[in-house]
Amino acid sequence: MAGTWVFVEQKDGNIRKVTFEMLSELKKGGDEVSAVLFGKGVEGLATDLAKYGADKVYVADDDVFAAYNTGAYVAQITAMIKEYKPNCVLFAHSFNGRDMASRLAQKLDAGLATDAVAAEITAGKGIFTRAIYAGKAIAKVEVAGDPVLATIRPGVWDVGDTAGAGEVVKPALAVTPADVYQVQKSFAATVSARPDLAEAAIVVSGGRGCKGAEGITLVEQLADVLGAAVGGSRASVDSGWLGHEYQVGQTGKVVLPNLYIACGISGAIQHLAGMSSSKNIAAINTDTEAPIFNVSDFGVVSDLFKTIPLLIGELKK
Amino acid sequence: MKVIVCVKQTFDTEAKIELKDGKISEQGINLIINPYDEVAVEGAIQLKEKGVASEVIVVSAGSDKAIDAIRTALAMGADRGILIKQDTGADEYARAVALATAIKAENPGLVLAGHVAADDGASQVPTRVAEILGFPHVNVITGIEIADGKATCTTEADGGSAVIEVAVPAVISSQVSWNEPRYPSMKGIMQAKKKPVANVDAAAVENKTKIIEFSLPAAKTAGIKIEDEVDVCAAKLADWMLNTVKIQVK
Numbered sequence A: 001m002a003g004t005w006v007f008v009e010q011k012d013g014n015i016r017k018v019t020f021e022m023l024s025e026l027k028k029g030g031d032e033v034s035a036v037l038f039g040k041g042v043e044g045l046a047t048d049l050a051k052y053g054a055d056k057v058y059v060a061d062d063d064v065f066a067a068y069n070t071g072a073y074v075a076q077i078t079a080m081i082k083e084y085k086p087n088c089v090l091f092a093h094s095f096n097g098r099d100m101a102s103r104l105a106q107k108l109d110a111g112l113a114t115d116a117v118a119a120e121i122t123a124g125k126g127i128f129t130r131a132i133y134a135g136k137a138i139a140k141v142e143v144a145g146d147p148v149l150a151t152i153r154p155g156v157w158d159v160g161d162t163a164g165a166g167e168v169v170k171p172a173l174a175v176t177p178a179d180v181y182q183v184q185k186s187f188a189a190t191v192s193a194r195p196d197l198a199e200a201a202i203v204v205s206g207g208r209g210c211k212g213a214e215g216i217t218l219v220e221q222l223a224d225v226l227g228a229a230v231g232g233s234r235a236s237v238d239s240g241w242l243g244h245e246y247q248v249g250q251t252g253k254v255v256l257p258n259l260y261i262a263c264g265i266s267g268a269i270q271h272l273a274g275m276s277s278s279k280n281i282a283a284i285n286t287d288t289e290a291p292i293f294n295v296s297d298f299g300v301v302s303d304l305f306k307t308i309p310l311l312i313g314e315l316k317k
Numbered sequence B: 001m002k003v004i005v006c007v008k009q010t011f012d013t014e015a016k017i018e019l020k021d022g023k024i025s026e027q028g029i030n031l032i033i034n035p036y037d038e039v040a041v042e043g044a045i046q047l048k049e050k051g052v053a054s055e056v057i058v059v060s061a062g063s064d065k066a067i068d069a070i071r072t073a074l075a076m077g078a079d080r081g082i083l084i085k086q087d088t089g090a091d092e093y094a095r096a097v098a099l100a101t102a103i104k105a106e107n108p109g110l111v112l113a114g115h116v117a118a119d120d121g122a123s124q125v126p127t128r129v130a131e132i133l134g135f136p137h138v139n140v141i142t143g144i145e146i147a148d149g150k151a152t153c154t155t156e157a158d159g160g161s162a163v164i165e166v167a168v169p170a171v172i173s174s175q176v177s178w179n180e181p182r183y184p185s186m187k188g189i190m191q192a193k194k195k196p197v198a199n200v201d202a203a204a205v206e207n208k209t210k211i212i213e214f215s216l217p218a219a220k221t222a223g224i225k226i227e228d229e230v231d232v233c234a235a236k237l238a239d240w241m242l243n244t245v246k247i248q249v250k
C-alpha cells in the first residue's frame, strides 16, 4: 500500500489538534502515515507532525499557499496524488477541509465521505461512519477509490504519542495562475483568549435563560475558570447576545467536548444535535421538566444567576 | 443576470427518525426546504429586488414530493422552478451531476445553494457542481456584493471571517446567518401555483458511494438530577466536575 495521507490544518503556523488526532489514529493501523503540509514558511512544523505519527511530511511551501485557496490547494494535491499514489487522503471536517475535499473529489470523479466519526480503511476502500439527521441516525458509507477520500469530525479520536520518522519530501509546485480563481481580500481573525469552540475540551453554553448580557457574562466567567470555550443556543444568537459562530446545534456547530455545561438551555432537538455526543453533560435549569435533563449526566434544577457564582466559588476552593 | 438556487427538500428538523426495512422511514415525516436553502432563496430574491438578478430559478432534485419545496421558494418570490426527478438514494456525486446538467442548460450568471443539507448533509454538492461547471465557488457566506463581473463574499472561515472575491458565474453557498428568510405571503402562495415548473429526468449516473447500513444511536439515559437549595446544587455540581469528570481548574 502507498500509505495514508492526512492533510494538515494549520493557520499562521498553528496546527489544529484534529490533524494530530488523525495522524495518531492512522498510526495505530501500521500503514505508512504521511502529513501533507501547505503554507508559506511552514517547513519547521514537520517535527511537530512527526511527533504524532507522520512517517513522511510532504511540504509544499510557496507564497501561493500562504492563505487557504481552494483552486491552488486542489491543483497541488491533485498533482501529488498522481505522482505518489496514496491509498487514502483524510481531511479535517472544517471549513477548509470540506471545501477542499469536495472540490478534489469531483476533480477526481470520486466519492467522498464527509464528517465521519469512525473509519475502517483498507486498500482501495474505506468504510466510514457518519452521524446523519442531526445525530438521530447513523449511516455506514463505503467509499471505494484511488485514493479513498474522507473528512473527519474533530474530537472523535485521541491524540497519541507514537512518533513517525518525519522524513521531509518536497513535491514540485503544480499550481498555474488559472487555479487561483479565488482572491482573499481580507481576513478578520476572531480575537478571543478562549479556545476554539470546535476543539475545546470544555464548553460552557448559555441559552435564553441567561436573559441578556448579564447572564452571558456569568457563562463567560465560568468558562474562564475552566479554560473553556463559550457557546450558545440559537435563542441567544437570535437575541444578539452572541454571534452566530457561537451557536451550537443543527444549524450551528457540532461540538464534542469532554464536558458540556448547558446554562439556561431547554434542550430543543436542534440544540441536542450539536452537543449530545459530548462525553459528559451538565445542565443548570430552573425547569425540572426541561428536556436537557434527559440527556445530561448531571443536572441541577436551579437558577443560573445564583448557581454559577456559587459554582465558581466551589471550583476555586 | 439569471440566478439559480439549488433547494433540497429535507425532513423537518423536529422529525423523529425510524428505520423500516433497514432504511430511514419517510412515513409521517413533515418535509421542508433545507433551512440553509431557504436563506439562499431569500438572498436571490434580495438580489432581484436590488436589480442585480433578472430572474430567480429554483432547482431541486428528488421525488415528486420535492415540488412542495419548489412551490415554497416560488411563494417567497422565485420566478420559476425545475424539478429533476431523481431517486432519493442518489449520492452527492450523482446529485451534483444531475443539478449541474440542468443548471448548465440555463446558462446562469450565478448559482446559489445552502452550504449543507440539514438531513444527511455532506457539504459537498455545491462545490461539486462548481467543479463540474468549471465555475469558481465560495462556501458558507454571510454576505455578498455583485459588481463588475465579480462576487465579493463575506464568509465564515476557520478562526474568523474572510472576504473572498471570485468572478461570476460562480457557485456560492449560504450560512444561515446571511439573512432572515421571509415568510411567503398569501398572495405569494396564490401566485406560486401559477408559476411554471419544468420536469426533467436526472442524468443517468451511478453513485460513487454506497450506504451499507443505517442504524439508530443508543438512547441516552438521564443521569443524576439534583433538586435542592442552590448552594447544595452548586457544591454537588462542582464535586461531580472535579471528582467524576476530573476537570482541571485554572
Ligand SMILES: Cc1cc2nc3c(=O)[nH]c(=O)nc-3n(C[C@H](O)[C@H](O)[C@H](O)COP(=O)(O)OP(=O)(O)OC[C@H]3O[C@@H](n4cnc5c(N)ncnc54)[C@H](O)[C@@H]3O)c2cc1C
Residues within 6 Å of the ligand: A206, A207, A208, A209, A210, A232, A233, A234, A235, A236, A247, A248, A249, A250, A251, A252, A253, A263, A264, A265, A266, A267, A268, A269, A270, A271, A274, A284, A285, A286, A287, A290, A302, A303, A304, A305, B013, B035
Ligand atoms: C430549522 C431550525 C434550526 C434550528 N437550529 C438550532 C441550533 O442550531 N441550535 C439551537 O440551539 N437551536 C436551534 N433551533 C432552535 C430550537 O428549536 C430552540 O428554539 C432553541 O434551541 C431554544 O433555545 P434555548 O434553549 O436557549 O431557549 P428556550 O427553549 O426558551 O429555553 C430556555 C431555558 O432556560 C431556562 N431558564 C429560564 N430562566 C432560567 C434561570 N434563571 N436559570 C436557569 N435556567 C433558566 C428555562 O427553564 C428554559 O428551559 C433551530 C430551530 C429550527 C426550526
Ligand SMILES: Nc1ncnc2c1ncn2[C@@H]1O[C@H](COP(=O)(O)O)[C@@H](O)[C@H]1O
Residues within 6 Å of the ligand: B006, B007, B008, B009, B034, B036, B037, B059, B060, B061, B062, B092, B095, B099, B112, B113, B114, B115, B116, B117, B120, B121, B122, B123, B124, B125, B126
Ligand atoms: N437533491 C438536491 N436538490 C437540490 N439541491 C441540492 C440537492 N442536494 C443538495 N443540494 C444543494 O446542495 C447543498 C448542500 O447539500 P449537501 O452537500 O448534501 O450537504 C444543499 O443545501 C442544496 O442547496
